[in-house]
Amino acid sequence: MSASPAVAPDLTSTAWGLLAVVLQCCVLAAVSPILIGVMRQVRYRMEGRIGPGIWQPTRDLLKLARKEPLVAPGVRLQGVMPIAMTGTSLLLVALLPLMSTVTIPLVPDDLFVVVGVLLLGTVAIALLGLDSGTAFGGMGSSRHMTIAALVEPTVLVAVYALSIPVGSSALSAIVDARIAEPVSVVSPVSLLALVALIIVVVAETGRLPVDNPSTHLELTMVHEAMILEASGRDLGWVEFSSWLRLAGLLGLVANLALPWGVAQSMSIGGLAVAIVAIVVKVMLAGAGVAAVEVFLAKVRLFKVPELLAASFVMAFLAVTASYLVV
């Protein structure tokens, strides 16, 4: 239950680890608006539209950054929570083994820490929704927490299933083991856990069929309902943090399914390959999610627990299978 044992905790490896983490945050931050652009563009094209191009979310962000936020009287957290959300998203991206499996010895990329950081971001946006004092904000927050309560155990159990054969709950150790033994990716344990993980990532990031990111009907909103009152710069931070979270989680799933390209030791060449690999993987995963979404409708809120229960069962079966099938 610790960081990768391959790294000796000396100064050079710490410096390399820091460099990798900073680079990882920068690359993901730059890529996440483009990822959303690609996902929207895939949808536009399949709807027969031309679409504004993959740079539109970046343009939206740059514009929002230059707009003053409007804050209703009595609202206190509106300026703080968007920054807190961005902080947790950056921390999440820093912890996940997206580009390299070399970790900083002091910072654990442990599964339980990652789930904790995920939940921290969820609480931050739920507080933002509650703080606006509107009916829709509170409704969105309560729905978001309901879904989160069903999602977090599944994330834990699914990644736990993957960690049993490796003998470590560090995500980097899991990815390392998958590169060393690629056959383990298509083992029944791994497949069950990956399907469970994909379902919870879709629920966690508010994509179809759990939540419709482009809806205008307040009564069906989950994520959108919480940010209805955010404006200007604050809205920019909120959007950016949820995009970054989506990019990070898609990257994690992609790295667990296709672990190749991740840098296992520190070298400039390895990092360069890792940057290209993660960008390609995240973009392909995003395009795939967007293409599947065209065929889906949002399910009723009361059906969401059924979907998430199914994913929990798959994660549980994966854990069971990991003890039976070696």
Add this chain to the structure above:
Amino acid sequence: MSVLRLARTILRIGRMAAPATDAPSETAVGDQVLTGSVQVRHVDAGSCNGCEIEIGAVFGPVYDAERYGARLVASPRHADALLVTGVVTHNMLQPLLRTVDATPKPRVVIAVGDCARDCGVFKGGYGVAGAVSDVTDVDIEVPGCPPAPDDIVAALRRVTRR
């Protein structure tokens, strides 16, 4: 519709958007900040829903205003531009003014349709508080009853400058 049928329909129809026209020649409206990205909130101040059908077409696949950087949003807090349709009725006067106040600056108000410009056929009606320009500042007016989607797209493109 089954997945297979939907997939076949998508492949058969391909692109249904009308070809893009040249950028509008009229002068741009609104702040420079809004270049290339304008979020639009639609406010029905007392319309007969004729303009709403045309606005639906504007953001539909054929006219596809989103390709010029304009997108409909669900909250005035997210918006840069307000599309106001219909005469301003007494009941919608307060909500309209509050919506304008709830839109962060720099903002643009677009009055769509003859009713929003000068009350149209409803001029002098007992429920009518006035045209949009009587109650708030209007930046662009789009004439027509209802206005053609192309005219609304042209007005939006003056804001997005694309």
